[in-house]
Amino acid sequence: MSATSFLRRLLGGGAGGVDRRISDLASLCEALLAEPGEYASTALARQALAAYRALDERLRTEFFGVLAQDYSPAPEAVAHAVAAYQADPSAEQLMALQAAVETPRQKLFRRFNMAPDGTATLVAMRGALLKDLKAHPEWRPIEWDLMHLLRSWFNRGFLRLQRIDWRTSAIVLEKLIQYEAVHAIHGWRDLRRRLEADRRCFAFFHPQLPDEPIIFIEVALVRGMSAQVQPLLDVASPVAPPAEADCAVFYSITNCQEGLRGISFGNQLIKQVAEDLKREFPHLRRFATLSPVPGFRRWLQKSRVRVSMGSGGDERLALLARLADPAWHLGEIPEALEKLLTRLCAWYLLHARQDGEPLDPVARFHLGNGAALERINWMGDSSEQGMSRSAGMMVNYVYWLADVERNHERYFREHHIAASPQVEKLAREGAAAAQADKGAAG
Amino acid sequence: MSATSFLRRLLGGGAGGVDRRISDLASLCEALLAEPGEYASTALARQALAAYRALDERLRTEFFGVLAQDYSPAPEAVAHAVAAYQADPSAEQLMALQAAVETPRQKLFRRFNMAPDGTATLVAMRGALLKDLKAHPEWRPIEWDLMHLLRSWFNRGFLRLQRIDWRTSAIVLEKLIQYEAVHAIHGWRDLRRRLEADRRCFAFFHPQLPDEPIIFIEVALVRGMSAQVQPLLDVASPVAPPAEADCAVFYSITNCQEGLRGISFGNQLIKQVAEDLKREFPHLRRFATLSPVPGFRRWLQKSRVRVSMGSGGDERLALLARLADPAWHLGEIPEALEKLLTRLCAWYLLHARQDGEPLDPVARFHLGNGAALERINWMGDSSEQGMSRSAGMMVNYVYWLADVERNHERYFREHHIAASPQVEKLAREGAAAAQADKGAAG
Amino acid sequence: MSATSFLRRLLGGGAGGVDRRISDLASLCEALLAEPGEYASTALARQALAAYRALDERLRTEFFGVLAQDYSPAPEAVAHAVAAYQADPSAEQLMALQAAVETPRQKLFRRFNMAPDGTATLVAMRGALLKDLKAHPEWRPIEWDLMHLLRSWFNRGFLRLQRIDWRTSAIVLEKLIQYEAVHAIHGWRDLRRRLEADRRCFAFFHPQLPDEPIIFIEVALVRGMSAQVQPLLDVASPVAPPAEADCAVFYSITNCQEGLRGISFGNQLIKQVAEDLKREFPHLRRFATLSPVPGFRRWLQKSRVRVSMGSGGDERLALLARLADPAWHLGEIPEALEKLLTRLCAWYLLHARQDGEPLDPVARFHLGNGAALERINWMGDSSEQGMSRSAGMMVNYVYWLADVERNHERYFREHHIAASPQVEKLAREGAAAAQADKGAAG
């Protein structure tokens, strides 16, 4: 371990400018790694984490520099293990090589985790690293080590599915208000409506973060598959008897922990919740999302030239030009524009792809999960955000419990997208307008 | 991933003798590794684990063979990453190398863990591997992978300290009876006495194994430091008011999970419990163990020649010869024998070492934790096991909360053993009898 | 309140022989009644209860004497209220009369209840009173006051139904072993078998007595309605998959708290459990008891003369005479005896009555609940107790969920007993043997 090199540098004079708080923290880390007793480790870990949390942004940047530089395996040791493996590629040498390439950072992080709040601090640390990773590519190995540990610790086996309702503690409910990323929650009254008898909310929790949802999903129990989101979000809407619902609409799903980015929980959450709801309400016949098409406007913008080609191109361009006015949807809208946008949206969802997968991130998520693209809803979300990203479009992806596995497989094997005949027809009509073949997407 | 190679062999004819249950399980494992969706993974994991648990010992051996052979990283891929790293030993290449040497087995085990009871099954699997590792050295890499994961998952941060008492569920209490390794618990009545008001029992639990203690410790709250264990274990002894106790005697500590061997919990448990007890009973002045000396008789046996040397050697040999009679301690015992054994025991504990550390495993544990060797108790344990291993000797190691860190450090830095003057004097007297200098131990 | 009179007597010399502990306790009770502040009351209540619990049996008897004598309403006050009510039988005067006749004892007991363990102590106090009530008829008013309070506090609304299984705390499980009144539980191994997957156990609990079951019931999930109890109690019997059961057999129900005698819980427990089991196992088709006939042998003894009358009377008497030998059932049993006993048992259950209700207490309980007498089982319980009370007979009472209310009503309105045709036929055959008409029972 080369952590000592840092201290040596500190004492050697070159470290003239190093802040005392950083050198203290580095000493704690070194002591922590050297400590043979676990009990003493816990005390050291507590101190080290407290010192880390007290750093401001500038000092944290400095500390990440130390972590990047001094907690990598010693190159000579790696080189030695590499050579030994080449000479004798046996199981024994492979284990020795595995041990040699593991970074002291991982051991350090495992020891951090022994302190109370250790896990929460490491999740937050990865969040901070990810935020500035572009500016600091040298932090990648730190982030990589954390990802490795967190993926292991946040294994599905350790997560608990919990229903969130008005009986849940305020400390958790407050987090929902804070984290909700799809349709903002406007205070406690709004939240309360989303937890009434005709709504459901579920979250995954980790035993080490009892007050922190990892991911949560909001569901409306309704009659008929919802086409528009505003009625679902209406605080003043009457509460309907859930026993009369025939459709569960997943209208919001939010990942809460930036520091767990890249570890996917949504697939499991959505299916577990669908199964649990089916058990509680056997008469539910449909499990559908009401989802935005967040990449649609950007794609439209980029695709204008193509749209303008062919017969009627000028007309189409003129229609689309109306969207430049932020209030375009408030007055009367030409039926031709509605038709054009709906068709282009269908085409976009089915055929605009990158590496075989849909360009639209929400489509990628649900179709990859095995859902089917069921319906495109004109003016499904007339909020500012809904208009500016999705041109007001909302999509129902349906999870047919019986088809989900097959859809999921065909999606990954053949890049096949399950879509309703109605959406496929729209997409065909859109193809003419987009003047585009599948290859020309993106 | 070379798992497919196994299936290929199966189909290729060479696998004529492979049991159907093994090939089915191998297919499940392969599907599990290939599955991109976590939800589907959970279902596959459940099936694979059920199939694994249904194997008898012969088939399990066969399956471990598959795991050892087919779930290692592909040698070419490793060789390639090794070469790339040699050409460019950058952080990027190091990460690539780390990724290349990680075994598919680890990914497989992480996915196993998604199933209910996954963690418990993996702990049991490592237990099974360890049991036969000597006969199957080729299983070492499997065991190594499991150890890697389990050490991470059973990090101190994830463990919960819980008091065990008569309010605890029978499912847990039953495990204490089953696991107790130091002083066997003879049924529920015996257990009940160990959970009365003047006794304490604590255990570490893991959220994923709610009914399984990981390690537990038994404590007696007494006046004066106990010298003999039989009174503590007496089911009929009266319950003393704990508020009058001045000493907490740790008389038994048991690791429960064979599959977690090598991951140490005792150090933390003992100190955490001492701190908690001090808070509950501020008038406790001493935290001491009452421990066996399990290696003493074996060492005595081996050291007979040395003991016989020098003046009085024949006499000493004659005295020790009495121990050959299993009932030697039941009649009258010559004072000379008591003296001789006590001194030799002191010498053994302080000076019989291997690689600088005490030969005796219990001494190694407590002294390494920072305890001090306080007293040697003649006829401290007159049970059959106590006589046959420890010649009836029992030792008090004392945890002086103020000294524990310093003792622990000096032990690891200088191999220094903290001992009371009384024990040191006995050891000096024993030195003559043992005719031995420190170098001649073992 | 006339409690002071007692103290006055104490001081007045007549109380020369009064034990100091009784006079102290009486002073505490008086202070408690006089105390206007609830907080101070709680402290006084704690002291008074501790003093009460420390009394030995002789002193307790003395204290009950004080309670009976000094904590009744002042006769003059009652007389005054009585007169006022007679003069003006208005609602106001009725309330005044109600207030006047309420005993200070009730207030005292309500204040006792404010102390920790108050409820438990009062339950135990009523238990002690009931035990010796015959010898001390002057205690009746005390017992009556306690009954009044306990009936109110142990209202069904305050009870919680809890499943008891191997996850339950040992402190509760131990009570089952101690309390079981129908088929004794022989230690923890026996208990464990009764809590396996094909058995169920439920109890009512009161929030104030968290570790004390009020009443519990044991159920076996079996295929076919059990005719014999020994196989159900067999510790070594294999555990059957509960999903394959078609019948729930209630084979034991025990009231645990002597001090709650006369407050009935069994009716509710049995039906609540039947409903819950039906929900968990929809394929259960029958809910039946396997019950003793505890009054049968005693009745047989008393009815010998009648049995001997008529034709074949001597023969019958000779057969029944065999029962004098405690081992009569161990050798070969004449078929004629089996027939005779079975018929007489049917006759006894249907026709031996007192005040219109069955003489047999178990029959009274289940038939009053609305169950139907389904089957009489020869040698259903060959244990010593089963033979000596029930002549080995066991009866299945069936709770047909659809009929229970109607049966229950007809039982109370018309003293009608619901019985299967098979049992009714046996009873007709028994009528000849018993030479008895319905009126001659008892």
Add this chain to the structure above:
Amino acid sequence: MSATSFLRRLLGGGAGGVDRRISDLASLCEALLAEPGEYASTALARQALAAYRALDERLRTEFFGVLAQDYSPAPEAVAHAVAAYQADPSAEQLMALQAAVETPRQKLFRRFNMAPDGTATLVAMRGALLKDLKAHPEWRPIEWDLMHLLRSWFNRGFLRLQRIDWRTSAIVLEKLIQYEAVHAIHGWRDLRRRLEADRRCFAFFHPQLPDEPIIFIEVALVRGMSAQVQPLLDVASPVAPPAEADCAVFYSITNCQEGLRGISFGNQLIKQVAEDLKREFPHLRRFATLSPVPGFRRWLQKSRVRVSMGSGGDERLALLARLADPAWHLGEIPEALEKLLTRLCAWYLLHARQDGEPLDPVARFHLGNGAALERINWMGDSSEQGMSRSAGMMVNYVYWLADVERNHERYFREHHIAASPQVEKLAREGAAAAQADKGAAG
């Protein structure tokens, strides 16, 4: 039981105008009383309560009429028991009389309580009765019966003290906002501040009403005894470290259940909380309230004539006349007015009495509990309510744990009020101004 008489009247034609819902409910009540089986009772109770809850106010009034009229004991039966008791005033006859005067209503209410939510409904029923009792004096017996039962069921022994904080469920927190009666809680942000680390909130709960606080108290942990309430209520105030506090200020206590009016909980809550806080924060030296003087302005108004008498009377009157302006306290206030009001307030608190007890209800509560009147704070509460009721005055009552019992006793025995020398001096100065002797209060 004369309930049938009601039905008879219904059928007899005189009940032509009775609403069907009332006659249905009355039938259910009658069936419930007649039902011998507890299990059937529970079902009937459920139906009856549902029917009751569905009544609108007019029908509820009608139903209360039925309860008042038809569920009283039959006068003949009472008369008979009365006569029997007069003839033989024995314990037996007393019990018979007690049984005769108990109303069938009490039995009915006990059976109501068997249904889920029974207790909550009965508490609400008494609340509704109390609200209109003045207009309906004939409801008094109903209210009396309910009071009798509720006092027994809400015995201190059944209540649980729970800390309320930000981890508490929203369903409970919402109730605090709704119920707070002293210093209104303005939304969730306000509530959150009152639950921070330097505040404490505790409530009593009953097992049968898990989501309903019975009474709650709010405490601020501060340095120095607070003189003004606005800083304590300031949402934006910084959170102080509780370990540095030396005084616990009880600044709000609210009874939540109108239906439990007359059953006092505050005495116990306040002392239990003081004890618990002392244990958690041993360095707390003072437990004081910051309380309004809600009767002060009303008393001032009534006492104007007396204040005007004597020398300087006109001047005093002129000063007090300023209070007519609602904004009198916003500008500069003459020192003479401050002095006058403070002295009059002291006099009011110590000497304005009714039946020996202080006229001011808050004073009566705390002084009766054993607190001492420590300090009068000018402009302690400048809110609209504080000004209009208390003329801005706030009082610190101190609970000296060592003196509380003695103060409490002297208060009830001698009507002695414990007050600080400073307050007594003010009161003496006020005496001149009030021109009043103690007898002239009220």
